[in-house]
Amino acid sequence: MLIQENISLTSFNSFGCKATANYFCTIKRKNEIDEAISWCEHQEKPFLVLGGGSNILFTKDFDGLVIKMEMKGIQLLKETPREVLISVGAGENWHLLVKYCVQKAWGGIENLSLIPGTVGAAPIQNIGAYGVEAKETIQQITAYDTHTKQWVILDNDACQFSYRNSLFKKEKNRYIIAEVQFLLQKQPTLHTDYGVIREVLHQKQIKQASIEDISNAIIEIRTDKLPDPSILGNAGSFFKNPTVNHEIFNKIKEDHPTLVAFPISNNEYKIAAGWLIEQAGWKGKKQGSVGCYEKQALVIVNYNQATGKEIYNFSEAIIQSVNNMFGIQLEREVNII
Ligand SMILES: Cc1cc2nc3c(=O)[nH]c(=O)nc-3n(C[C@H](O)[C@H](O)[C@H](O)COP(=O)(O)OP(=O)(O)OC[C@H]3O[C@@H](n4cnc5c(N)ncnc54)[C@H](O)[C@@H]3O)c2cc1C
CATH class of the missing domain: 3.30.465.10 (Uridine Diphospho-n-acetylenolpyruvylglucosamine Reductase; domain 3)
Structure with missing residues (x-):
């Protein structure tokens, strides 16, 4: 197993943020994982496991071993x-x-x-x-x-x-x-409950959808709604949808009848974080090189070489403003390094 030094992580994260790994290795076989961890212990260095880097925000360089998973099959x-x-x-x-x-x-x-x-x-x-x-x-x-x-x-x-x-x-x-x-x-129950999926199938006049029809519909919906990370750096949804109790749900609904939420238990609701962010006025908003995607408020985008810190600070401002408006603390879905 080869351990390389000072490797750029810019092309290994979907935000395209600049960061360097002090040490870097790729894993193609199981026994290389044991080796990489032993190396870290010996060198007293931390490790970070990396897949495609599509759910990670690098706010700094990584002073340890980045272990990139490439086991295939x-x-x-x-x-x-x-x-x-x-x-x-x-x-x-x-x-x-x-x-x-x-x-x-x-x-x-x-x-x-x-x-x-x-x-x-x-x-x-x-x-x-x-x-x-x-x-x-x-x-x-x-x-x-x-x-x-x-x-x-x-x-x-x-x-x-x-x-x-x-x-x-x-x-x-x-x-x-x-x-x-x-x-x-081989004979699955297909999940077409989402309105957008039904709409696409209807437009294509598909009455008896196959697994492939569902996959194609999802690809079409996602391509239209989400930014392609190879063109515009992002990590998909930046925040999780928060859960609130019945009382809070009722209060928000009273003040904002357009609230987007769905029940998850007798007393709990999941609120669409994208809706909260949009209500707080962030949808399509840009600050320097960072912005909130115009078609989906949950997605933060890197318009032009934003640093991880700038993106993090932008997300912090969104959290603050949603908290001020609704008293709800958004939680990040993306892993912050
Ligand atoms: C445009 C876009 C759309 C997205 N849409 C969705 C969506 O609809 N639903 C959704 O859930 N997510 C979505 N995501 C987020 C992301 O794609 C997923 O979370 C994906 O699983 C991350 O995979 P990765 O290999 O890139 O992980 P990475 O970003 O490399 O790593 C993510 C975390 O997993 C850890 N990790 C990675 N591999 C391993 C391993 N083998 N063993 C142990 N730990 C590991 C890392 O240390 C890190 O903490 C989207 C992202 C983008 C850019």
């Missing part, structure tokens, strides 16, 4: 007339995996089409979109536990998945995910 472990079980290397590109499964007509992850990043990062925040979350298909995960120096196999329950959260986010930097197993369906 899709293996069919089991096939029955109803299901398939596959094992996928952490370094595989997420969208290419979705395309591969769609092509084989294996259902379960088609609503997660076009999400950037790697397979190994998908469980970290339990990626989700258009009514589906990664946790619904993840069967088990093979990870290196950097505390015990053991390889562990974690089943779905052990991963403690919830909305944009998991064991891996709670115990930050403890586990390095090497492989993820997905259980996919």
